[in-house]
Amino acid sequence: MERRQFLQSAAGGASMLAMSLLQGKRAVGAEHLAGPHFTPRAKRVIWLFMHGGPSHVDLFDPKPELQKYAGSPLPESFGSVMTRRQVATNPLLGPIRPFRPRGESGIEISDFLPEISTVADDLCVIRSLHGDSVNHPQSVYQMNTGSILMGHPSFGSWLAYGLGTENENMPAFVVLPDPGGGLKGGPSAWGNGFLPALYQGTTMRPGKTPILNLNTPSGISAQRQRSSLDFLNRLNRRHLSRRDFDDELAARMQSYELAFRMQSAAPEAVDLSQETEETLSLYGIDRPETRDYGQRCLLARRLIERGVRIVQVYSGDTNGWDAHEDVDKNHSEYCERTDKPVAALLKDLKRTGLLDDTLVIWCGEFGRMPMSEQGKGRDHNPWGYSGWLAGAGIRGGRTYGATDEIGLRAAEDTVHVNEFHATLLHLMGLNPLELSFPHNGLDERLIGPSHVDVVEGLI
Known part of the structure; x- marks a missing residue:
């Protein structure tokens, strides 16, 4: 392989890595990991x-x-x-x-x-x-x-x-x-x-705040936040393409998307008030120690x-x-x-x-x-x-x-x-x-x- 071909191939691999991160898929090098290698116990x-x-x-x-x-x-x-x-x-x-x-x-x-x-x-x-x-x-x-x-x-x-x-x-x-x-x-x-x-x-x-700064600011609707995030994502993709598809930048972009989705999922997940008194007592939540x-x-x-x-x-x-x-x-x-x-x-x-x-x-x-x-x-x-x-x-x-x-x-x-x-x-x-x-x-x-x-x- 000539040097130019090698660099083009490497750049293509970096691109695959970044885009796989943006799409929520496993990164390059893990494409063979379609799931467990065999039926798991856990x-x-x-x-x-x-x-x-x-x-x-x-x-x-x-x-x-x-x-x-x-x-x-x-x-x-x-x-x-x-x-x-x-x-x-x-x-x-x-x-x-x-x-x-x-x-x-x-x-x-x-x-x-x-x-x-x-x-x-x-x-x-x-x-x-x-x-x-x-x-x-x-x-x-x-x-x-x-x-x-x-x-x-x-x-x-x-x-x-x-x-x-x-x-x-x-x-x-x-x-x-x-x-x-x-x-x-x-x-x-x-x-x-x-x-x-x-x-x-x-x-x-x-x-109520499982992750700091996760909640939507007051007065901002979900639709408006989605629109802002889509616009930011377009700018970030342009920025990413000019920087050799850096994986840390791609991961940061993916984190914005995950944070948006977590705004509804995470507060419900950490809401222990949904549990019965019996369950809370079982775990010792009714005791200071x-x-x-x-x-x-x-x-x-x-x-x-x-x-x-x-x-x-x-x-x-x-x-x-x-x-x-x-x-x-x-x-x-x-x-x-x-x-x-x-x-x-x-x-x-x-x-x-x-x-x-x-x-x-x-x-x-x-x-x-x-x-x-x-x-x-x-x-x-x-x-x-x-x-x-x-x-x-x-x-x-x-x-x-x-x-x-x-x-x-x-x-x-x-x-x-x-x-x-x-x-x-x-x-x-x-x-x-x-x-x-x-x-x-x-x-x-x-x-x-x-x-x-x-x-x-x-x-």
Whole structure:
């Protein structure tokens, strides 16, 4: 191919990208993604993200040996361990609260979580997750994007790219941040990375104004606003054609159209007054401790009912579940905020039939060390920790994998974050090896360049 032909071809590809964005279709490079690669178990996802690192050895991973040797130093047989705050030589700290068998399955769950314990038979608890960084931002990025480096597309963006939304009046990927803010690593956790900007997460909140500046100005009719938007669109198309069909500009133009459609759809979706008193009470919205997270969990259910592909619901502000000083104090607060709403979400999805094809994920960016910090706290632990899956055909009432006898490292049927993502994509009907996007001469993937297997044991 001659140089002139190559440049013409490249310009044509850019044009296809921009116009596909304007028409609400998948971008160039994704034209082979006409939908799922195969019949999926899950059609939608609710991801409950516990920011800060919940302690697996105090919530979902009982360790009698840790209790037995509490107060003693880490045995030399465990070798050296990388920690964030040099706690490797500190005494071991036993589980803060008792674990008990729950449900008919007998899964052991901590007394920190009495409400989630009531839905134990719906949970597949993964006790062998592991990642690659002891720091918050890098681990938040890895759990959300597959890489410890900033700038990669989030899991939700990949789903939006691969599957789109089921409702053209709502975005495919919605994020419900903790109102306290302060996510370590920032909004890049739900960013589009090198994917077209159309696929980034849209942040929303409960109440009459789910998105700031979305409402139509007073005195402006829908017809007049539509006419103004059409005129603006014509000018923008001319502007776009003179700027090599820049995809960010195209995505901005598409966002105008989506915002116009959302003006009627979004306020109805977030109107919790449509729910019964029984439902509001189920989620704990009638209690100050659980009101915020309960509202956002209920909003997540309402959004996926209306065709949103994936909703992420964050718990934890700047520090969140980051229990360096006092696990009991920290986890008592955050478990009280989230335990009832999370259990309510599963019960609500189950009674409405939505749990059959909705995948619910619970995890943080890492767990906590078995060694103590400052006497009553725990440091970060990415080497072995817990999360759980429910719904979408996942067989509940069981555990998968294990950490070693004190909860320091994943030891049996280990699940790396990339393998976790591969499995989630598979459950959504997407082949993790085939879901790719051309970027800088490479076919980039959520799971990275290496071959990564789906964890069949979770399915």
